[in-house]
Amino acid sequence: MDLNPWLDRTKLVVCVGAGGVGKTTTAAAIALRGALSGRRTMVLTIDPARRLANSLGLDQFGNREARIDLSGMEGVKPGGELWAMMLDARSTFDALIHRVAPSDEVRERILANHVYRHMADTFAGSQDYMASEKIYDVAALGTYDLLVLDTPPVKNALDFLESPGRLVNFLDERVLSWFLDGSRSSRGGMMFGTSKVVFYLLGRVFGEQFIDDLSQFFRDFEGLYEGFRKRHQEVLDMFRAPTTQFVTVCAPSESSVDVASFFLSEFERRALPCGGIIVNQVHACSGQTHDAESVLGATARSLGGDLPPAVAASVVARLGMAHRRLHTLAMADHALARGLKSRYSGRLPGFFQEVPRMEDEVHDLPSLREVGRALFDQDAAPLSS
Ligand SMILES: Nc1ncnc2c1ncn2[C@@H]1O[C@H](COP(=O)(O)OP(=O)(O)OP(=O)(O)O)[C@@H](O)[C@H]1O
Ligand SMILES: [Mg+2]
Structure with missing residues (x-):
């Protein structure tokens, strides 16, 4: 199975997997390959290893889009460009408020609200959610032919796939209306039963100022709910589009194979487009023993x-x-990889590819190109058989 046509018809690749297996490396290698083949490509990376960020020149650019200089690389097809960006979760969240706020006044009030600042810190901490927001923005610009999304190592893999819904759930209308009704009647002095007790207790525990901030925040957010819900749906549509491909990356270790397996089941359950499985850092050995x-x-x-x-x-x-x-290590690696493959053969579409462990870390364009060669210049196995 040749992965080149697969990449040609893909517009968004999402790399998921356990911590440290090589998601950032793989995302960058796929993006470089796309650029070499003549596409305007953007990779959104999350906490890339310092050496890689350095050699790509990302350090100087921070969270802005940075064009990677490919002039030293041979064989770049015309039109091929590589752009990279590091995720800045906090500014992504503020930009989201800018987009959905109905007026300048409401926007400024929300951005200055203490409760918002606190919530923004909490949500900005969920890089997976912010990454999905950011990639949607970049996709909506329409300036790139190919986008590659790196993801953070999340302990619970579900978080990443469900995160776009978290805000919507947080802003669930029922919670909002309970709070809004409560805070309105608390001001008018017409509150009974549980609400009265709860508001009294909240006021005692957190102070009147906090309750005022919270009420104002909820009142302002009321108008944003529809905007968030619409956007959440659009983000989900982008992830479910057939031109999007989720790739799960693992290393030949039991724990990362388990995480990959979990992701694959999630692709299946949520009908997300499965691109395939990459087993990275496999010990390279022909399989022959020698005396x-x-x-x-x-x-x-x-x-x-x-x-x-x-x-x-x-x-x-x-x-x-x-x-x-x-030899022993390579055999153990292959056994683990084969076990994962056989579990999903015939269940999911996509490819199964192994990438050898390189002699040194993958920290510059030439070594990323090597990883790209291992991925794209040798046939992958189809998962369908
Ligand atoms: N095929 C490979 N051969 C050798 N080293 C590799 C290979 N793939 C990745 N590495 C090295 O492994 C380390 C971890 O890779 P990387 O940062 O891509 O993993 P990650 O999954 O993104 O990690 P995190 O979960 O922390 O974000 C890096 O130092 C990288 O250079
Ligand atoms: Mg990473």
């Missing part, structure tokens, strides 16, 4: 002619041990 003495013994003895014979023998023995270790 070190018969492969290297003669060479070692002739090269080490002036050394005591025991030295050559010891070097060969150590290399043999290292090879056996690598």
Whole structure:
């Protein structure tokens, strides 16, 4: 299965997976590949490793779109551009309020409200939610042919997929109307029963100023509810579009395979478009075992002619041990990867691809290109078989 046509017809790739498996690396490598093939590409990264951010020049740009210089790369097709941005969750949330506020006055009041500032800090902390908001903004601009979304390592994978709904749920009309009715009648002095007790207690615990801020905040937010709900639906539509592809990245470790498995079940359950599975950092080994003495013994003895014979023998023995270790690791990696693949074969569409563990960290354009080659220049297995 050739992944090049798959990438050509995709407009948004979302990379999800456990912490540290290589989501940011994979997202950047896919984006670079898109740019090399002549597409105007944007990768939205979250906390990239410092060395990678440095070498891409992202450090100087912060959360603004930064164009990555590809002039040193050979074979960039005409039109190919690589842009990158790091997520700034806080300013994304403020921008969201700017967009949905019905008037300048309401917007300014909300942005200055203490309760909003507190809530914004809480929501800005959920980078997954903010990333989905930001990518929707970038997609709506329509200036890029391909978008690649990196995601943060979330402990509960559900958070990422459900996060766009969190605000809407938080602003659920029933909660709002209860509070609004309560705060209105508390001002008019016509409150009975539970509401009266609750408002009295809230006032005692948090102070009158806080209750006033909270009431004002809810009153202002009342007008935003519809805007949020509409936007939430649009964000969901974007994630469900057939030109969007979710890719789950894992490493050959039981825990990250479990997380990948969880994501795959979620794709299935939520009818999200599944692109495939990438098993990253697989120990590369042809699968053949070699006898070190018969492969290297003669060479070692002739090269080490002036050394005591025991030295050559010891070097060969150590290399043999290292090879056996690598072989064992590679076999274990393949067994884990095969287990994951067989669990989803025939259940989900998409590809299954392995990317070898590189000698060094993947921290610059040439090494990202290497990862891209491993992904796109060798056939992947289809999940459908
Ligand atoms: N195929 C690979 N070979 C060698 N090193 C790799 C490979 N893929 C990723 N790495 C290295 O592994 C480290 C983690 O990668 P990366 O930052 O992409 O993971 P992540 O899943 O985004 O992590 P986090 O969950 O913390 O965001 C980095 O130092 C990266 O250079
Ligand atoms: Mg990352």
